[in-house]
Amino acid sequence: MSTANEPALPSYGEVTRLLEAVSGGDRMAASQLLPVVYEELRKLARVRMNAERPEHTLDPTALVHEAYIRLVGSQDRKNWDGRGHFFASAAEAMRRILVERARARAAQKRGGDR
Numbered sequence: 001m002s003t004a005n006e007p008a009l010p011s012y013g014e015v016t017r018l019l020e021a022v023s024g025g026d027r028m029a030a031s032q033l034l035p036v037v038y039e040e041l042r043k044l045a046r047v048r049m050n051a052e053r054p055e056h057t058l059d060p061t062a063l064v065h066e067a068y069i070r071l072v073g074s075q076d077r078k079n080w081d082g083r084g085h086f087f088a089s090a091a092e093a094m095r096r097i098l099v100e101r102a103r104a105r106a107a108q109k110r111g112g113d114r
Contacts, residue, residue, distance in 0.1 A: 023079045030072045067093040
């Protein structure tokens with residue numbers, strides 16, 4: 001049950017319907033999906049960011065948007081096996097983004113910008 005300060009969680013059916021439409025190539029569904037799953041993605045991003053160094057340049061909002069673009073915005077059609085699979089894919093995308101950023105930062109520290 002949500003409190004007055006928390007938005008109601010989207011229904012499983014609504015998310016599943018939108019995911020199926022996105023998998024089918026429906027670009028309108030892709031734009032409708034983000035507001036529906038945004039708060040849950042932010043929670044995932046906050047958990048991921050809490051494990052990072054404090055001086056990290058990304059914030060949870062930027063991480064959510066970058067991961068969402070990778071998941072939904074690419075030309076490759078994704079087929080998610082429901083809501084759980086989508087959120088697991090989002091968590092994995094966030095992890096990969098953070099790893100790529102860390103590798104780039106480490107390479108630059110070792111003279112990668114020459």
